[in-house]
Amino acid sequence: MAFQSRVAPGSPEFATNAAAIRALVQRLRALEARAEAASEASAARFEARGQITPRERLARLLDPGMPFLRLHSLAGYQVDTAEEEASIPGSSLIAGIGFVAGTRVMVWVDDSGIKAGAMGAMSLPVTQSIQAIALRQKLPLVHLVESAGANLMKYEVRHWAEGGRIFANLARASAAGIPSVAVLHGASTAGGAYMIGLSDYVIGVKKRGMAALAGAALVQAATGEAAEDRALGGSEMHAEVTGLVEYLAEDDAHGVALAREVIGRLDWNKSLAPRPARAYAPPIHDPAELPGVIPADPKTPYEAQEIVARIVDGSESTAFKPDYGRTTLCLHAAINGFACGLICNNGPIDPAGATKAAQFIQLSDQAETPLIFLHNTTGYFVGTEYERAGMIKHGSKMIQAVANARVAKIALHVGASYGAGNYGMAGYGFDPDFLFAWPNALTGVMGGAQAAGAMVSVMRQGAERKGAPVDEAALEGQREAIQKVFDRQADAFYTSGRCLDHGVIDPADTRRVLGFCLETIWEARNRRLQPNAFGAARM
Template sequence: MDTASPEFAANREAMLAKLDELAAEQAKAVTGGGEKYVERHRRRGKLLARERIELLLDPDTPFLELSPLAAWGTGYHVGGSLITGIGVVEGVECLIVANDPTVKGGASNPSSLKKGLRAAEIAAENRLPTINLVESGGADLPTQKEIFIPGGATFRNLTTASAAKRPTIALVFGNSTAGGAYLPGMSDYVVMVKERAKVFLGGPPLVKMATGEEADDESLGGAEMHARVSGLADYLAADETDAIRIGRGIVRRLNWRKLGPSPAPDYREPHYDAEDLLGIVSGDLKVPFDPREVIARIVDDSEFDEFKPLYGTSLVTGWASLHGYPIGILANARGVLFSEESQKATQFIQLANTTDTPLLFLHNTTGYMVGREYEQGGIIKHGAMMINAVSNSKVPHLSVLMGASYGAGHYGMCGRAYGPRFLFSWPSAKSAVMGPQQLAGVLSIVARAAAEGRGQPYDDETDAAMRTMVEQQIEAESMPMFLSGMLYDDGIIDPRDTRTVLGLCLSAIHNGPVRGADGFGVFRP
């Protein structure tokens, strides 16, 4: 790759512009509910949600924030009034969930529910203890029809985590009311802040309305009452920092051990600069790029043992290590997947399962090849073979959408529906059933054929307007921020951070055992 070429410079500028846009949107989540509500929260002598997380984490350790753009493009605040991520507490990787009380009192809306459920899924798949930093008014009542019924899974997940010996810890800093009261109620360990935490199924107004009883906050659900009378609180904290200190102490006594193999301790950094990753992908995704240039900048020692390099050359496969963890890599080279690529991928995935090796999928695909020659050559059964292998593979999968991820190629490369442990996007990524021009063109052909079938003339001017409208719609809906807002990825990352993010994910994955599949489904010959 020529890093001094005009093309590289243009790609870099385009990527930096996208990163600026991304930073502006992520800032909306970081700033919470805005200056007014942040100031009101501080006047009450409370820490902000991100400050609580920072104090909870071991000093100088990273926090891998997940789904920071949840709710983007909706009527809800970016971030979904919830912060989720993976961080190290007393040397233990934990899934951390924190309500942001500066956004509608931390109330849960449909986006925050989806975000919380995705976080619970990550904790379950990767065997991570969970720490909830609780301060929430419960459900955002106007949206109850969208959150009440599916929201029950939040509490079910806490109980199944406990049964699976994945500890759950609740640090309660403020309100945890109504259904939210079950969050500490179903946690293994509960810490409440004196004179601050309030945990009750029904607050004083509801109790008055339902029973006629007069009661105050403290006697109904105050921290001291729960510590001395109900027994719901296991620890009574003097203040917020004391609650965090107690929480860290609980983690320290968990006697936690990882079940997966440890990384090699003597790995080397890549030979090539991660800064180069800004200039690899063109702003025009029709322009191909060599994924080996990406691989050389994210794997240990830039060492990649390519598998079947002369066969099915539109898909690059091979072995490497990343932060000392062995991985197998599947990366799209020229977009289209043919029968050869599908068969190559199937064999490679099977091999990874025989050696218990996690898989990394680097997306830049327009899908499986179409046309008479390819249909007759068996593209359907060969593509199905690859999807079968991906679906039934048991080793952990990681996916990064670098460029296009269209059609069934998104499925074959382990898209969201195929259960990757983590899936991240670059700002250059796009994903949809097909490209905007192709989709609009298909609709145009169908509409033209329908008009001819009815014996009616076809209005080319209307057709052109329809195609433009559809192209604009699909272009907007395939952009990474739109997809991230819908929780179709776990976050959009700076390409330069890819190695670090994947390393954090691999470390989290190895909290649980890493084992391959014992068998696969029927492969149609």
């Protein structure tokens, strides 16, 4: 039976809620546009060099009219610089899942319009994240290469050490039977040269592509040799002498066209049986209403099924143990015809809710049903009553179940996601297949007010134990400072900037995003790979 919504789209409350969410979505789009504008400001230089911009390369690579799921669009936001107006999100790369020659692939574009594509503070986490997704979802990787590499002015040895994981991931993906295609549009030196060497197929652009362990300046500094970049590592040399380049392109556009051709020739879907056609009805309640469903005040509770009714087929779901552990909802439903289980919060998780969720997770695992977690919880209940009821034991059951479930897991922060409740709901540390956040989402160890209250209480008790006078004005100042720190870090824009999710999405796009992810997961679970002992070696 379809859920009967109590939300009134024409009400003042709905309008207030929608306005608050839309303001946050506008902030998201403005930040994404900031990165695009910063990159496109270099368009004249690209044209003078006979090149096309990174975003034009991406547009030519992707199949027209097909969906593209952007990932990590806020990466690096307020990380490289604390000055909000000067912070350019994206970490000098564009990543996402899209279609190339009819094949679903992971796309990685070096945004060389921003600082020549030099890696930012969060470039490594983004790269490793998309590589992990590509491996998990069995997606070929297409990398459009042109990068100044690591920013040596901000060198840290840990970045160099972590960078090795990118190369290991390329080798392991190749050995697993997942190919990578690199288009060498410009320079790729030092460690970046191994991005090319470890790709399975390399397309080099004439006169522009360049891969070398050291450019001319470094060679002269290190050895005294007066070399020339093209001789050291130009695409033509690698195509004729080293064999590093398989295909030579006349220009950027031709290089992208060759990448499309290579992907098409893989016939990647040849072993993928067609998915049985399943008729399904769209939600009765419009997904576009979602911004008005979420209260503008994050402290105001609301019914999670109001969200579910706007993302699942026919707005229909079947509740599992609805009268047991009421603040935790476990629902059977479908999205775009894909059966799924949903676990949602209507507040903190109590012992009964944790037990119910643990059983539901295990049953979903038994039936090979993907799980979707809609986070809106302050965590597990605390207090004498709940401790005596076994909150630790029952919460641990839920965490055990989610950590070991073999089915696909998609997490979405739609409101609060605090403490161990985040863990039980397949949070960041539990490596869900996909993890997205709404722009109003808040996440952290606990809310700012609670953290400040707890720490001020500890300070007051410490002073009292020592017999010292309690300076209430100073404690209130401490309370405000602590709350500010916690609240700032809970913000979805802050956490996404640090790659603690795969991206912030517009709530109105939720059904489309979840449907796309479920299709991607279905393909991965039904695709046969041809692994080998080693990655494809260059001969």
